[in-house]
Amino acid sequence: MVRVRASLSRLPAYVPGRKPHGAIVLASNESPYGLLPGVAETLAEAVGGVSRYPDLRAVPLIEALAAHHRVEPERIAVGAGSSEVCAQLLHTVVSSGDEVVFGWRSFEAYPILTTVAGGTPVPVPLREHTLDLDAMVAAITSRTRAVFVCNPNNPTSTAVGAGALSDFADRVPEDVLIVVDEAYREYADPAAVPDGLALLGDRPNVVVLRTFSKAYGLAGLRVGYCVAPPGIAAHVRRTQVPFSVSALAQLAAVVALGEPAEVARRAALTVAERERVTGRLRALGHEVPDSQANFVWLPLGGDGENFALHCADGQVVVRPFPGEGVRVTIGLPEENDALLALAETWKG
Numbered sequence: 001m002v003r004v005r006a007s008l009s010r011l012p013a014y015v016p017g018r019k020p021h022g023a024i025v026l027a028s029n030e031s032p033y034g035l036l037p038g039v040a041e042t043l044a045e046a047v048g049g050v051s052r053y054p055d056l057r058a059v060p061l062i063e064a065l066a067a068h069h070r071v072e073p074e075r076i077a078v079g080a081g082s083s084e085v086c087a088q089l090l091h092t093v094v095s096s097g098d099e100v101v102f103g104w105r106s107f108e109a110y111p112i113l114t115t116v117a118g119g120t121p122v123p124v125p126l127r128e129h130t131l132d133l134d135a136m137v138a139a140i141t142s143r144t145r146a147v148f149v150c151n152p153n154n155p156t157s158t159a160v161g162a163g164a165l166s167d168f169a170d171r172v173p174e175d176v177l178i179v180v181d182e183a184y185r186e187y188a189d190p191a192a193v194p195d196g197l198a199l200l201g202d203r204p205n206v207v208v209l210r211t212f213s214k215a216y217g218l219a220g221l222r223v224g225y226c227v228a229p230p231g232i233a234a235h236v237r238r239t240q241v242p243f244s245v246s247a248l249a250q251l252a253a254v255v256a257l258g259e260p261a262e263v264a265r266r267a268a269l270t271v272a273e274r275e276r277v278t279g280r281l282r283a284l285g286h287e288v289p290d291s292q293a294n295f296v297w298l299p300l301g302g303d304g305e306n307f308a309l310h311c312a313d314g315q316v317v318v319r320p321f322p323g324e325g326v327r328v329t330i331g332l333p334e335e336n337d338a339l340l341a342l343a344e345t346w347k348g
């Protein structure tokens with residue numbers, strides 16, 4: 001009998017958003033606006049090249065990212081989505097039994113990837129749907145190797161401000177890696193939510209994680225990256241599965257990065273819709289925390305699954321978190337209207 005790792009049987013499964021044919025899918029926090037200008041043409045031109053391996057070091061993409069963030073290329077490492085970069089970071093710092101602290105509920109990959117890396121997840125309950133940074137500092141022990149700060153937080157949509165975040169970073173020991181996961185940064189109000197890179201990027205134990213899957217509209221191509229101190233970035237490159245970022249993903253990401261005005265325009269449309277949806281849901285009596293992301297959170301507790309079933313009956317797929325609530329991605333205006341119509345007919 002092959003002896004598999006006991007910890008894997010305790011692994012929670014990653015639950016992907018469902019995508020039934022013909023339904024409106026508001027379950028995976030994707031951009032509803034499709035590809036950015038130039039991406040489809042670039043992919044069509046490059047598709048004939050996929051019989052070859054991609055550039056292992058993703059040099060043009062890393063150079064484009066370095067220029068975009070005005071940092072040295074040595075500070076950038078890429079992966080197949082920021083999920084893979086999370087895993088690479090954990091493989092960089094976690095040895096068997098080491099602890100990884102994160103707010104909970106937060107991005108569901110954190111406990112999974114921590115366990116796969118041989119570490120012990122340390123979830124710290126949120127306070128009022130927001131990361132409890134004091135409690136997260138208090139949860140750090142001599143075994144802690146990393147702490148994830150998901151800002152804005154998935155699935156609760158809230159964010160922590162600059163003062164709280166830098167105060168937190170001051171209190172985390174310098175040998176603990178702080179991973180500021182900014183997957184939804186483009187949807188956040190810059191006056192309320194700090195740019196982790198500008199605020200903390202110079203610290204030797206801070207890594208900022210970004211993705212092309214949300215505002216850049218490339219979720220299906222799988223490309224994300226981190227900006228890190230050069231020594232950490234070098235290890236993140238070492239722990240990458242070789243060639244995990246395809247040539248098509250690298251090329252598309254460079255083109256998408258060259259469209260900042262269009263990215264901002266689309267994000268602003270989503271933000272305006274988010275405010276409309278939030279206002280309407282609140283008028284229906286729902287508690288809806290202030291969102292800084294491209295989704296809203298309905299803390300419906302045990303009623304969440306019933307709400308999600310009601311929506312599914314009306315051909316709108318949302319994402320329930322059993323016993324906690326429902327996450328609703330902001331889609332196109334007519335998709336949001338369909339969601340709101342269902343919210344109106346729901347008898348909770």
Ligand SMILES: Cc1ncc(COP(=O)(O)O)c(C=O)c1O
Binds near residue numbers: 224
């Ligand atoms: C907070 C957060 N981080 C990272 C990711 C990973 O995104 P990807 O692996 O597609 O880059 C997600 C995806 O939902 C997320 O919500």
